[in-house]
Amino acid sequence: GNSVTQMEGPVTLSEEAFLTINCTYTATGYPSLFWYVQYPGEGLQLLLKATKADDKGSNKGFEATYRKETTSFHLEKGSVQVSDSAVYFCARTGNQFYFGTGTSLTVIP
Amino acid sequence: DTGVSQDPRHKITKRGQNVTFRCDPISEHNRLYWYRQTLGQGPEFLTYFQNEAQLEKSRLLSDRFSAERPKGSFSTLEIQRTEQGDSAMYLCASSPYLGDSSSPLHFGNGTRLTVT
Numbered sequence: 292g293n294s295v296t297q298m299e300g301p302v303t304l305s306e307e308a309f310l311t312i313n314c315t316y317t318a319t320g321y322p323s324l325f326w327y328v329q330y331p332g333e334g335l336q337l338l339l340k341a342t343k344a345d346d347k348g349s350n351k352g353f354e355a356t357y358r359k360e361t362t363s364f365h366l367e368k369g370s371v372q373v374s375d376s377a378v379y380f381c382a383r384t385g386n387q388f389y390f391g392t393g394t395s396l397t398v399i400p
Numbered sequence: 401d402t403g404v405s406q407d408p409r410h411k412i413t414k415r416g417q418n419v420t421f422r423c424d425p426i427s428e429h430n431r432l433y434w435y436r437q438t439l440g441q442g443p444e445f446l447t448y449f450q451n452e453a454q455l456e457k458s459r460l461l462s463d464r465f466s467a468e469r470p471k472g473s474f475s476t477l478e479i480q481r482t483e484q485g486d487s488a489m490y491l492c493a494s495s496p497y498l499g500d501s502s503s504p505l506h507f508g509n510g511t512r513l514t515v516t
Contacts, residue, residue: 295442323501334509335443335491342502380442384501386456387433388493390442 297381297391304371304398312366312394314355314381322383324348324357324364329378329393338366338379371398402426404508406492412514413482420478421511425494432475433505434467435491443491449475450497482515489513 298313316324326338326348339348344359353368364381376398381391405424413419425432431450435443446465447457451472464482469475479486489512493505 297442325504327507335493335505335507337504337506340502340504342500382442387445387448388443388505389445390435392440392442 295381295383295389295391297379297394299392299394301395301397304396306373306398306400307370308398310366310368310371310375310396312379312381312396314364314366314391316362316364316381316383316389318362318383318385321359322385324355325382325384325388326353326355326364326366327380327382327390329380331377335380371396373398373400404492404494404506406490406508406511408511409509410512410514412516415484415515416481418478418480419482419513420476421490421492421513423475423477423492423508425474425492426496426506427473429494429496429506430472431495431497431503432469433493433495434475434477435493437489437491437510438487446477446490479513482513484515487513487515 295316323342325340327335328338329335339350341348341357347356355364355366378393378395380393407422433448434446437443447467449469464480467477489510491510493507495503
């Protein structure tokens with residue numbers, strides 16, 4: 292099938308903790324992979340992307356590496372801040388964009 | 401601001417009424433997508449256009465839903481005979497399709513529909 296599976300939330304972390312949100316995908320071929328972020332009351336915004344195997348996308352301290360062998364695109368950040376509290380969506384391309392169900396992150400001071 | 405614009409932001413309607421939403425994409429983007437999002441879920445694909453051509457429509461989409469992009473610029477999404485299950489956030493997104501899959505979607509802030 293064509294799907295994206297994300298780690299279920301919600302996730303609650305203390306400020307400066309390490310973050311990992313797992314994402315795996317199934318697809319035929321080699322899709323492009325994306326992480327989107329949705330802050331409270333706002334629309335989805337692109338966080339980072341990777342378009343081919345072993346590419347690393349990065350933005351605002353977040354990183355994700357396109358792993359073809361494990362069909363994964365896990366999101367990581369070394370030290371989260373309160374302002375990172377949001378819902379994070381993993382997505383891949385196909386005929387259209389396929390999104391995961393989202394992982395809610397709350398960072399407490 | 402040249403982002404994706406959606407109108408209205410909120411719509412409350414009674415069951416059985418028709419509603420229409422509008423999306424203005426980023427001007428140079430040739431692809432336009434409609435998605436639906438319910439609480440706790442990711443965006444669910446509805447349909448997309450390349451210029452004025454509707455290239456794909458979700459098989460799960462009821463015949464009560466129709467979308468147009470008559471001049472390849474703005475798009476409208478109409479829902480006829482609304483049902484309570486249609487209550488959701490309707491998202492529009494656009495992208496500059498360049499012949500590969502690398503271009504990201506740029507989303508508007510959505511139209512929240514409540515059917516009473």
